[in-house]
Amino acid sequence: AKLEPEIKIKDLRNDEQEIIGNEVQIATLNKLKSLEKEKEKTEIGETKPGINLQGYCNNETCLASKAKLPVWVNIGFDSITFISNKTNFCCPDCKKETVNLIVKATFYNSEHSICASGDPIPVIDNNYQCTYPIKSGLSYELKANKIKQHATNLENLRERSENAMNSIEIKNLITELQKYEITVVKPPNLKGNERLLEKIQIDYSGDFNQVFDIGRFTILCDNSTKLQTAVAVMKKAEQFNLIVSEDKDFFDKQSKTHHRFHNIKLYVPKHDVYIEMQATLKNFTTLEGYTVIENPKLSHLFYELIRVWKPNISSIQEQELKQASDKTLTNINDIICEWIDEKDIKKISDRYKSHSEIRILKPPQLKGLNEEQIKNGKDISLQLIKFVYDQLCKFNPTKIKGKAIYVILFDYFKKYIMGESNPASCADVISILKEARKQELEEDIAMSQALETYIPLQANNYPYSDSNDGKKVKTYDCQQYMMEFLEKKSEQEKKVVVLQGKSGSGKSLFCRHLEETLWEAYTNGSITSIPEIMDIVRENLSFVFILDGFDEIFDNYSKDNNERYFYDRFNLNEWNANFIVTCRSHVLSEEDIKQVLFGLDVKHNLISTMPIVHLWPFSKEQMHGYIDKFVKMNKKNKMNEYLSWTVQQYEETLQKYPNLYKMVEEPFLLRLILTVLPDLLKRHQIGAKISRAQVYEAFNEKWIDIHVKNISNKLSELRIQINPQKIKSTFQIYCENLGFKIQTDLG
Incomplete structure (x- = not known):
């Protein structure tokens, strides 16, 4: 029984021979293949690499058997011997060993041989698809191996x-x-x-x-x-x-x-x-x-790294990184080969931001290692991290696919190399700090309201004195001075400026407003306490440290006789930063500040010049501007019951109390006085001398009344009846005790 391959419908060889001469007729070939597929629908299963046997199932409950449909049995790469009508194989439909009438054998993508009983020699072939008829009653021996080269070395x-x-x-x-x-x-x-x-x-x-x-x-x-x-x-x-x-x-x-x-x-x-x-x-x-494709080597080099990488079985982190690397490679190839829709690729690319815009942070894993150490080392994960970091820093795509690939690689870098909760770029650090500031201001309502009424402060190179009162003295805008100071290039490695002013002169509020201005000026428009991450942040970002109220910690710090000065103790020398130090006038000298901040050691090379800026009191124009903002904020936030008071009304009332008018030159006192001015008018005759203590007392009482009212309203909502006067008395005692405790704790 000589074995010969039968004509294969699936190859459509004759049809292709006729069609191949004309590319336009490919559509005809597709139609022929479509007809072929219709025919294939009458078969159960499919051919796979290796040996495939086609036969009939004799299980009466099997749907394929009932419909008398031939089924394919996949043997794979193996060697088998069978008699066509006596050997049972597993049916792909009913999963039972009930296929015992084999009519056809197909070899796919293999080097194979087939021999029937009575044949002197087997048929050997390596065509990708060969089909042989199987005759009933004969014994057959089939072998199929994966294709291999036949070289000797x-x-x-x-x-x-x-x-x-x-x-x-x-x-x-x-x-x-x-x-x-x-x-x-x-x-x-x-x-x-x-x-x-x-x-x-x-x-x-x-x-x-x-x-x-x-x-x-x-x-x-x-x-x-x-x-x-x-x-x-x-x-x-x-x-x-x-x-x-x-x-x-x-x-x-x-x-x-x-x-x-x-x-x-x-x-x-x-x-x-x-x-x-x-x-x-x-x-x-x-x-x-x-x-x-832009940067075409990226995907191949990435593949070459992860192909040879055998992660440490005991390291869950390495295992996760390897899996994520494989997934990232397929995601990149999905973009290159358009396995995902063009619109989806565009959506991904829209998230692209270049390294020059966000400034990628160097991974902490690479700290202290040079290129040779990484390249010659056996740690593939380090080579992979270095490769990804370099690509993100150097690759500047301009096309949609290139940008989408960059985004995929950055997402992988951020999540699996830097850690999802850690910043991966300077933009991330900025975002974290801005969010922290936003949250802080949301929680500090008083400061938020104070910023709404902020009026630019005037300053000079010497302190204000009563002898300057009424004279036309040239001052400068404090904020403009600070901005120019910070922008000015200097031979000094670090720059320090001291801002001095009386208590209540607006130093703290100025610092808050300056902080806000610096954020707005940050060109990117746009916390994790992990030491490695902070090291990377220090290397990549410049900062402005504002040390507000430095005189308040001076005594305690110098009393402790710290071996290291403030600057060294908090490792400020490791930061690429400039410093703004605020303190009350006449409390600390320039030498005091230098001594505690840096010591007298010249090694820091940053204190040869340390300008001191003195805040000056409000002028009449500044007071008017502040009152105008206060009235608008009062109406907006409904801070008290005097919503009908106008700017003119406040100014005229202040003029009736000369000593109050002198006090309002200080921003802090101006706010306090405006808050309680209608109440002071009820308590004191026009022209009366009202002391600071009386202003503080009135403000304190008003503050307590507001909070007592809030507490009473909350209790009423809970249907709890209590005497408001008793609440006020209890709350006042609580506040006094708390104040004494804070004072004691501060020493």
């Missing part, structure tokens, strides 16, 4: 591959492909031995005969129709004395790495070697010189 394989690539058979095939304006790229050189040996060892456990891409041809097509033409031409390779031995379509079905291509292995009999032909679209290739 690596050099022999290289020699065979090079000869085959330059053979007349391959050249004729390439010429045929080029007739259809299909680009065929031959590598300039075969892969080097060092790279090959590494790949053979890692990927194939040292078996060089499993390597097929020593010399791979890349077939580049303008569109999917051209790709179908290229595949059809290559499948007719027998006319060029070549054999199609393996056909893997990863264009419509995703490969492991999500590269999109159609891979065909051609056997060159003359040289007994397999050559790989990889067909794809020009839009999807990353081949240098032919690609339209």
